[in-house]
Amino acid sequence: MDFPNSWATPKVSHTDADWWVATFYGFSRVNDPAAVKASMLAAIGQDRVYGTILIAEEGANGTLCAPTQDLLARTLSQLSAKIGLTAGFDPTWSSVDRPIFRKLKVQVKQEIVTFKMPTASPLEGEGGTHLGPEEWNALISDPDTIIIDTRNSFETKVGSFPGAIDPGNLSFSEFPAFVQDKLRGQEGKKVAMFCTGGIRCEKASVYMKSHGFDQVFQLKGGILRYFQETDAETNLWDGDCYVFDDRVALDKDLEPGGHISCPVCRMPVPPSQFGDPRFKAGYSCPSCADDPSYDRTRASSVERLKQILLATKKGKRHLGPQE
Numbered sequence: 001m002d003f004p005n006s007w008a009t010p011k012v013s014h015t016d017a018d019w020w021v022a023t024f025y026g027f028s029r030v031n032d033p034a035a036v037k038a039s040m041l042a043a044i045g046q047d048r049v050y051g052t053i054l055i056a057e058e059g060a061n062g063t064l065c066a067p068t069q070d071l072l073a074r075t076l077s078q079l080s081a082k083i084g085l086t087a088g089f090d091p092t093w094s095s096v097d098r099p100i101f102r103k104l105k106v107q108v109k110q111e112i113v114t115f116k117m118p119t120a121s122p123l124e125g126e127g128g129t130h131l132g133p134e135e136w137n138a139l140i141s142d143p144d145t146i147i148i149d150t151r152n153s154f155e156t157k158v159g160s161f162p163g164a165i166d167p168g169n170l171s172f173s174e175f176p177a178f179v180q181d182k183l184r185g186q187e188g189k190k191v192a193m194f195c196t197g198g199i200r201c202e203k204a205s206v207y208m209k210s211h212g213f214d215q216v217f218q219l220k221g222g223i224l225r226y227f228q229e230t231d232a233e234t235n236l237w238d239g240d241c242y243v244f245d246d247r248v249a250l251d252k253d254l255e256p257g258g259h260i261s262c263p264v265c266r267m268p269v270p271p272s273q274f275g276d277p278r279f280k281a282g283y284s285c286p287s288c289a290d291d292p293s294y295d296r297t298r299a300s301s302v303e304r305l306k307q308i309l310l311a312t313k314k315g316k317r318h319l320g321p322q323e
Contacts, residue, residue, distance in 0.1 A: 020069045024091035025061040025199040027122045033108045036082045050101035061112035092224045094254045100245040116173040120207035128205030128216035148193040150200045159239020187212040198222035
């Protein structure tokens with residue numbers, strides 16, 4: 001299959017043992033998301049494609065992995081055609097040594113990223129200006145620029161751009177309240193916003209422009225694309241980037257950064273906390289060790305760990321594809 005010229009190739013080296021990962025989104029008016037879901041499951045349900053596809057009346061969003069780029073490319077082409085996305089997706093690619101998801105999930109949602117502001121959509125209003133790495137670096141190096149990390153707080157703790165504001169969001173739908181409470185009176189300033197793959201900024205920038213912020217800019221393709229298109233000298237990121245899959249967090253080379261996800265509270269645990277006495281693998285981490293509300297989840301986690309160890313002894317995976 002011929003790949004569009006806009007599709008970036010992975011930074012990491014590829015071998016026959018590698019799996020490919022595509023992170024993607026696209027806004028398009030979808031008349032029958034349920035029919036798209038059924039059609040996609042019928043088309044790829046038996047293929048070795050794992051991950052999540054979210055479909056809504058506003059488009060599709062997701063992350064998928066497969067053993068070949070061609071299989072993923074065909075899957076994305078099928079999906080873009082079914083949702084009427086004429087330009088196709090502009091995915092960010094990476095390569096891994098194993099499946100990073102256990103199964104394929106295709107879900108119908110109210111939104112492909114939950115914001116709870118129907119008018120704050122690229123389909124309804126004008127968003128920010130997309131910037132590549134060079135222009136982005138110049139913008140965030142200007143001390144007069146307001147830099148906003150639109151992700152949730154547990155993600156920002158893993159890494160961010162220096163000087164970026166953490167809105168303190170527990171969920172993305174809290175972002176409008178942050179704008180109203182903290183940014184009023186600064187409408188004339190330049191605003192630089194970023195997120196993992198770019199999709200949150202599509203909605204956040206429309207919202208800000210509709211509320212009087214005229215100079216709004218967003219990092220094209222998000223943090224993951226920025227990592228792919230920069231090197232040690234040009235990458236201004238500090239830390240790792242949280243991702244919603246088995247890798248937990250990626251470093252600037254798009255390699256797993258060593259974090260693990262606490263199975264009890266789901267918070268990312270960096271290697272620097274592995275020696276903390278509150279960290280007990282599968283049982284607790286510094287974020288949940290002293291919180292009794294997690295006791296029931298803790299018991300379930302311990303039982304699951306036992307099942308994983310039993311499966312390992314038998315040479316099998318506890319869940320997911322037996323690759």
